[in-house]
Amino acid sequence: xxVVSMVMxxxxxxxxxxxxxxxxxxxxxxxxDDLKKDVLEMRELLKRAKxxxxxxxxxxxxxxxxxxxxxxxxxxxxxxxxxxxxx
Numbered sequence: 001x002x003v004v005s006m007v008m009x010x011x012x013x014x015x016x017x018x019x020x021x022x023x024x025x026x027x028x029x030x031x032x033d034d035l036k037k038d039v040l041e042m043r044e045l046l047k048r049a050k051x052x053x054x055x056x057x058x059x060x061x062x063x064x065x066x067x068x069x070x071x072x073x074x075x076x077x078x079x080x081x082x083x084x085x086x087x
Contacts, residue, residue, distance in 0.1 A: 009066070011072070036078070
């Protein structure tokens, strides 16, 4: 497994445990701010992971399904992460 994929797994598991993210109910301000902070942190880790993967021959190994989940969460909090997935 490449590092980019592992980072995405970490955050999706963190966010989608029962009780963490429930898109049927609006989040509190604190929940929104916490999620936004996580997405910003994840974006920086993904940048570093992408470089590591490229240097170690594991470029672009993440699944499209994982990328789509990450994109939706980032979009929900107003953060652009497309630079991570641009080839």
